[in-house]
Amino acid sequence: YPPTINHPAETEFARRVMGELVGAANVQEFEPTMGAEDFSFFLQATPGCYFLIGNGDGSHRVGGHGMGPCMLHNPSYDFNDDLIPLGGTLWVNMAEQWLNTER
Structure with missing residues (x-):
């Protein structure tokens, strides 16, 4: 796969909308x-932002997996x-915000 590289304007848009919903302190930025990721093909064709929503800290987790839930592509997820x-x-x-934005 080609590298998955987010576009700056779309990333800032996503960060802002997420922050409005869950609070800016709950929006984390990770190092590359x-x-x-096959989403990289979409980002080559059109500007966008690949992001993770997360899985929370609830009781949904299978026991025996340490401090956090399994990653998505794990059979115990x-x-x-x-x-x-x-x-x-x-x-x-x-x-809604994207459709109401002047471009």
Whole structure:
């Protein structure tokens, strides 16, 4: 896969909308990694931002996995259903604000 590189304007837009929803202190920025992601093909074709919503700290986690939940592509991964409304709200807010932005 090609590198997954976010575009600055779209990243700032996503960061702002996320911050409005969950508070800026809860929006984390991570250092680049060497992981492969097929979303990179979308980012080559059109400006965008690849981000993670997270899985929370709830009781949904399978025991025996240390301090945090398993990563997404792990057979023991357990999705936190309690976060579905938050994720849905984030996408709706992003769509509404994007469609109402002069470009």
